[in-house]
Amino acid sequence: MLLKDNIPVTYLVGKIKNELLLIAAYAVAIAGFHYFFPQFRISIPIAVPAILATIISLLLAFRSNQAYDRWWEARGLWGAIVNESRSLTRQLITFLDAGNEEEENFKTRFVRRQIAWCYSLSQSLRGQNCYIRSIDFLEEEEVKFSRRYTNVPNSLLKLHGMDTQLAYKNGWLNDYQQVEIDRTLTRLCDAMGKCERIKNTVFPSTYSSYIHFCLYLFITLLPFGLIEFFGIFEVPLIIAIAAAFLLVEKMAIHLQDPFENKPTDTPTTAISQTIERDLKEMLNDSQKETIPHLKPARTEEKVFYIL
Amino acid sequence: MLLKDNIPVTYLVGKIKNELLLIAAYAVAIAGFHYFFPQFRISIPIAVPAILATIISLLLAFRSNQAYDRWWEARGLWGAIVNESRSLTRQLITFLDAGNEEEENFKTRFVRRQIAWCYSLSQSLRGQNCYIRSIDFLEEEEVKFSRRYTNVPNSLLKLHGMDTQLAYKNGWLNDYQQVEIDRTLTRLCDAMGKCERIKNTVFPSTYSSYIHFCLYLFITLLPFGLIEFFGIFEVPLIIAIAAAFLLVEKMAIHLQDPFENKPTDTPTTAISQTIERDLKEMLNDSQKETIPHLKPARTEEKVFYIL
Amino acid sequence: MLLKDNIPVTYLVGKIKNELLLIAAYAVAIAGFHYFFPQFRISIPIAVPAILATIISLLLAFRSNQAYDRWWEARGLWGAIVNESRSLTRQLITFLDAGNEEEENFKTRFVRRQIAWCYSLSQSLRGQNCYIRSIDFLEEEEVKFSRRYTNVPNSLLKLHGMDTQLAYKNGWLNDYQQVEIDRTLTRLCDAMGKCERIKNTVFPSTYSSYIHFCLYLFITLLPFGLIEFFGIFEVPLIIAIAAAFLLVEKMAIHLQDPFENKPTDTPTTAISQTIERDLKEMLNDSQKETIPHLKPARTEEKVFYIL
Amino acid sequence: MLLKDNIPVTYLVGKIKNELLLIAAYAVAIAGFHYFFPQFRISIPIAVPAILATIISLLLAFRSNQAYDRWWEARGLWGAIVNESRSLTRQLITFLDAGNEEEENFKTRFVRRQIAWCYSLSQSLRGQNCYIRSIDFLEEEEVKFSRRYTNVPNSLLKLHGMDTQLAYKNGWLNDYQQVEIDRTLTRLCDAMGKCERIKNTVFPSTYSSYIHFCLYLFITLLPFGLIEFFGIFEVPLIIAIAAAFLLVEKMAIHLQDPFENKPTDTPTTAISQTIERDLKEMLNDSQKETIPHLKPARTEEKVFYIL
């Protein structure tokens, strides 16, 4: 609930500032014309813009719904990535023996690579350099290997698979356990592919354009419907109504593309940090003292989870 | 059905008391102005606020829908936790041999830890001390172990996994059974992660603000549309209409955050108690006499299941 | 399609009889007042109640949608119970050897217990005695065992699990087959838990109250909007419109709680009978002559499937 | 796209012919009354029927949505049956050895029985004789066996299961493969049960009656609202509007029951033919010459896929 106080209203209003200024100028012009040229007064029944308003509301509500679904699906996918990362780590820890140094190194490498996978997927979805954060969790050879790939997270999944094969060959995993870890990798591969699908599929833009067009038609007609009853007071009223509609439209546009490096994004970096914290704790309880920055992590979440 | 009589209407009306007082004062002021200064009477066509009402209804209905979906998903997740807890217990009882004392102790420890997991998840989601109820079901070492973790329920799941490994090493579980129990743990891990996702993701707040803004715009215009037909009777009418809209809005706000320690929450504590009862019964039929408080448990549910 | 002729319209109209009488009296009173005291005639623009009607329609449609979803989910769960019961029986018959008498007895006991499980779940969801029908399919010891439990169907599932363990110990089931039957039990456990969730979770009642409140506000205002055009004819019109709205509301209330022992319930008893018939046929083809009442079973369905 | 040209409009219009004639007579009567008895002219504001129209549209849209969901679910289930039939065939072919005559016969019998299962389920859902087409694909003993069952497709699934057991006993399938085929059977059993659920569950009929009632109320009032502006031209207008609403209602009624042997049904026969073609091709590539009627099959689809 606290996070709600942090809405970057100014950020959003900033986005529609230009539109609002234009609309204000238009409303003032109509009011002035109405006042100075009473003989040319045009007044239309309020029903005309009202009907447009109903239609736009309906379409906007449906559209917000669809945009919200995309956004919520994206959030759910990253929630699934958290769950699968934890499950993968638990499986590695409980399927392999403890104590043996070689196996411990193996587990550490695998889990660190999983953390790197989360960070690199997060960066890759935003179209940024995949190695920015993930490089700290990868061994030199792994980086070298993945550089040959276009899709870095996919290359890390292949390394996961090859390490599973290695563990199976070494007898660290039995037949079922190998297949079980492979299934977890398949689910991670699914989540990755679904994120890419949301990223790469544009929202039907004709639909958007149509709503935008109706909205401006409505705003154009609105002053003529209101001026008779409100006179000069129609100016703030029109700005308020227009702002309300434009904000909802803007909101839908932002929600429908949840991986665009904007404040309304799915907080992939913050989620990756949570995964890092949990996986490190699961991997090595004794290293607890090295990650005591629990509070700061939370604050960072606050910054990213804002919507 | 009985539970429906217990709605804390006063609780909810209490939440909008201040808003209603303000609105009443405003409506009275308008009516007074209308009566004492007939020459300045302002009357707008009822169509203007009516259109706003339609739009707000539409947006509010969609929003309630989304809030309801979150709430229902949260309820479904705790339903899944009930199911998985029972399945886990059934698996432990039927996969392991009966009679052997060591294995019986193992089962008891595992099932009690599962009860603790439910309570600690419930507390953790509400931001409260995870150990309040769960500590009674954990062994000292387990508490010590989990204290090193930020995420207590996750640490208990790791203990589950480590115990599964132990049972496998001891030959109590065969290859398939280990993997099968691991899958149940994966599903519990999923349910936990999904609850955390609902808890940590705020509802797009611009959307909420927009509805709130429209609602007050509507309430501001309403008296001018009604005063002509109803005179002083517009005051109760406006309070009634405003209350209706504000209540729906409040309801949506409550439903969308189902883990906030409010009366409209998902009844995680009551559900945990049901799990405790069922798991104890499944574990040890002979201990029946120690949990005969069937009726009181039901009453408690009544208190928590209210909505 | 035939079933549609059997709608208990009188049953439903009976439920709203009192409300309708009250509304009729109110409408007559308004018409009388209008006729005898023409100087006090109050007439409001039809737009005011009309707007309320649109809003209520919208909310009622959304609410019916959610109630329908609950009802349909409940129906789907019992459909899943049919499927899983058949699959469980098929697995028992094809995983275990045929011919061996001990194994045949085992299968019979298991399948009969599954039938008992369906009946006891059906009764338990309606808050009735779990043993009414199921006791015919249980052995004495099983009844004794399950009486120690609060949740009878859950105790039968535990017995299922213990029998699976027995079959595994006896070498009747191999490793995979045990796990595979355990999975079917897990799915039955899921379906049971989901039914309990629907049963135990009340529909957000503030939402209902709000709609109810709006509905009466609308009915109160309606005569004043119609009297001018229809005169005394407004009385039947108001009754018709009010009846329509109240019926939809009543329908939603009935649909949202599908396990309340009402004619609109999910037909759990009829479905259990279908399961009984199919499982008996699958178990023992030669016993065919003992269950030739195919037609009567269908008629009974007719009675219960009504909505 | 081509299929769209084949809409049986006359079929549908035929369904509402009587209603339309009645409505036309009513509209003409009102117009005549209006013309010959101008002193008794009744005219109501267009707003009254208009509001009813909005409400009916809303309810009809929601209802169409739910009917469409049922229809689409039914279509999806038959799509799943196609997929599972293909997967089952692929599993039989690749799990069992090739070349051995006994195993080849086994495969042929199994796959032919799967084709029979599809046809018998299709007939059974429509309440027709299950053996009409399926009998060509069953051996005499299989027909004899299934005749003892009320639910023929379920008996064939049991035969599938018994054959799987046989193959396991003979060592043709290993432990995993048996379980894997059993899972495919479970999914087929699910699809069958879900189709039966859609078939046996009537749509809440009170809901339908209510919409029907509102619709006629609306049509009754409509002429009084239009006559003032359109005079005699209201007759075609009323017929057109009434036809539009009645068609949507009829459409919803047809969509909601997709297994009633009507042109708007799920094309279960055509889909079964596709399954027959694909399974035969997969089973025996050399028999290709015996099924060259590819084109005619398509044409038949055209006839059945119509909506």
Next chain:
Amino acid sequence: MLLKDNIPVTYLVGKIKNELLLIAAYAVAIAGFHYFFPQFRISIPIAVPAILATIISLLLAFRSNQAYDRWWEARGLWGAIVNESRSLTRQLITFLDAGNEEEENFKTRFVRRQIAWCYSLSQSLRGQNCYIRSIDFLEEEEVKFSRRYTNVPNSLLKLHGMDTQLAYKNGWLNDYQQVEIDRTLTRLCDAMGKCERIKNTVFPSTYSSYIHFCLYLFITLLPFGLIEFFGIFEVPLIIAIAAAFLLVEKMAIHLQDPFENKPTDTPTTAISQTIERDLKEMLNDSQKETIPHLKPARTEEKVFYIL
């Protein structure tokens, strides 16, 4: 976001050009008639077309929703095909040994056939020659084999299955691994069948016709409602409003059939190219230099992903 600039507005407007010209002529005719024959002026209250507009908006919004769902499902299915293709490749690489030449050839053949499967499914859904692109990835015998089938992608899946059997016989895959790869094939088979279902199921066309009919009724009445207030200015207004409605309708028609070889299609070719790139990279890291055309692939995506 960039892709949004490329909307082929002209493409879409082109589609409704004829309708718009007709509507413009009609609007001009009405305006002319109104101007030259003032004695025959017909004016209807704006409420009549307004109500129709609301109803159409509602139905159009619902319909767009359903069309969008089909389109989004189709997109999701191709996303699943990407994921399963990657998972299949990872499984082949990590389940089989590396280094052995025979096994390497096996893997290469299998993965190339998977690429061919994607291309042939893409072509087959569009009703085009299945071999156009896929033939480059198939061996001669495979082409010969699949030519005997009506459904080419299904024949390739059978080859996948037969190769899995071969690998199992050769001891390259163990029992679990065979079954695990078979499951991946089952999921691919599912995705294929679901695409075919979307392709072969026409959208209920009565529903479409009804909306179309209402839309033209509305456009016919509109000029009479607007002419009184706007005079000659009604012409552009009517064109604008009609264009808006027709565009949304056209959009829905395009979205609901996502495999028709139109610019608004699911970009199956571009997705298949992405799969080709990823699978080749996974298969053979050293061949990197042969596929450096990363940028052009992206551009091509730009062309196809347009909506």
